[in-house]
Amino acid sequence: MSSITAQDVKALRDRTGAGMLDCRNALAEADGDMDRAIEILRTRGQARAAKRAGAEAREGVVQSYVHAGNKIGVLVEVDCETDFVARNEKFIEFARDVALHIAAAAPLAITEEDVPAEDREREERIAVEQAADRPENVRDRIVAGKLDKWLDEVVLLRQTHVNEDKHAGKTIEDLRADLASETGENVVIRRFSRFAVGG
Numbered sequence: 001m002s003s004i005t006a007q008d009v010k011a012l013r014d015r016t017g018a019g020m021l022d023c024r025n026a027l028a029e030a031d032g033d034m035d036r037a038i039e040i041l042r043t044r045g046q047a048r049a050a051k052r053a054g055a056e057a058r059e060g061v062v063q064s065y066v067h068a069g070n071k072i073g074v075l076v077e078v079d080c081e082t083d084f085v086a087r088n089e090k091f092i093e094f095a096r097d098v099a100l101h102i103a104a105a106a107p108l109a110i111t112e113e114d115v116p117a118e119d120r121e122r123e124e125r126i127a128v129e130q131a132a133d134r135p136e137n138v139r140d141r142i143v144a145g146k147l148d149k150w151l152d153e154v155v156l157l158r159q160t161h162v163n164e165d166k167h168a169g170k171t172i173e174d175l176r177a178d179l180a181s182e183t184g185e186n187v188v189i190r191r192f193s194r195f196a197v198g199g
Contacts, residue, residue, distance in 0.1 A: 063080050073194075078188070106194060111156075
């Protein structure tokens with residue numbers, strides 16, 4: 001079996017819109033063959049769900065989660081295309097799981113594009129300072145790597161769900177893409193508010 005690189009996974013994801021884990025698994029199954037991996041994803045409905053990503057999501061649910069000590073609470077809105085899916089138990093469970101995750105992981109934003117510019121610039125400045133003593137030819141890669149790692153920590157869709165036992169180490173985006181594939185509808189985490197006592 002050929003080794004699957006992160007670039008291969010990203011390229012397949014860019015072409016199909018499927019979740020990272022699904023792309024990695026499809027590439028592994030296809031022995032690194034990109035076209036075969038796309039076929040595998042199409043068969044499983046991942047690419048079909050991704051094509052619906054532009055469809056308008058006007059239905060959905062608001063779910064809440066209050067941590068046991070009543071010190072942290074979350075409201076999250078998750079949308080889909082039809083009220084039929086919005087009433088589906090798996091859809092509601094996904095919204096609940098996202099609310100619980102937000103309470104524990106305290107993301108800064110839903111997507112990379114939503115990350116405030118000043119936070120991104122601050123992290124980039126810190127990374128540049130940390131890489132200052134490294135050889136010049138690798139500094140840019142170090143800065144990019146540190147920024148990428150920080151985004152994994154603060155962007156909701158890039159975070160690994162805190163309940164790793166239940167979700168097998170999948171990211172929120174992987175779970176969202178799986179649900180979109182299963183329901184055949186666009187699933188959107190629209191917005192959230194996280195409240196912490198004294199925070």
